[in-house]
Amino acid sequence: MGKRGPKPSFVNVPCPNKGGDDYGKIGNENVVGNGTYKTKNGTVHKYICRTCSKNFTSRANTILHDLRTDEKTVFLALKMILKGMSLRSTAEILNVKLDTVRRWLQISSKHCEEVNQVLMKDIDVDKVELDELWTFVKKNISEHGLPIRK
Numbered sequence: 683m684g685k686r687g688p689k690p691s692f693v694n695v696p697c698p699n700k701g702g703d704d705y706g707k708i709g710n711e712n713v714v715g716n717g718t719y720k721t722k723n724g725t726v727h728k729y730i731c732r733t734c735s736k737n738f739t740s741r742a743n744t745i746l747h748d749l750r751t752d753e754k755t756v757f758l759a760l761k762m763i764l765k766g767m768s769l770r771s772t773a774e775i776l777n778v779k780l781d782t783v784r785r786w787l788q789i790s791s792k793h794c795e796e797v798n799q800v801l802m803k804d805i806d807v808d809k810v811e812l813d814e815l816w817t818f819v820k821k822n823i824s825e826h827g828l829p830i831r832k
Contacts, residue, residue, distance in 0.1 A: 691787070696713070702734030712732045712733045713731055713732070714730055715727065716729055723752060758776065759778075
């Protein structure tokens with residue numbers, strides 16, 4: 683117990699340590715606060731998992747982990763790339779290095795793959811079935827006069 687009393691438990695914060703017993707579990711009251719620090723993007727919270735004794739931040743397991751650039755710039759770059767702008771043009775407009783934009787894209791694509799694996803793990807659909815489903819949905823949307831995004 684510290685000078686100001688016991689550290690508060692964070693029930694909605696999971697432990698990001700894949701080797702720990704409480705990895706990804708919420709509600710075990712195993713995570714406690716360990717201070718904060720300021721960045722360009724605001725306050726970042728630090729935590730300790732009581733089960734595995736690992737320190738981590740509120741940015742752990744996100745695309746913003748270990749990035750020093752303003753998060754608005756990173757998200758703007760990713761949005762520009764998503765809209766079809768080249769990496770070189772994106773870097774030039776945002777006044778950052780081309781390698782920096784490549785790194786942001788690499789980090790975000792890796793993170794997307796991990797999220798997809800978690801979300802799609804219980805879905806047992808092969809590519810043909812998914813294609814047939816999309817054709818069915820597309821046909822029904824166009825019959826009802828709704829716009830189809832390309």
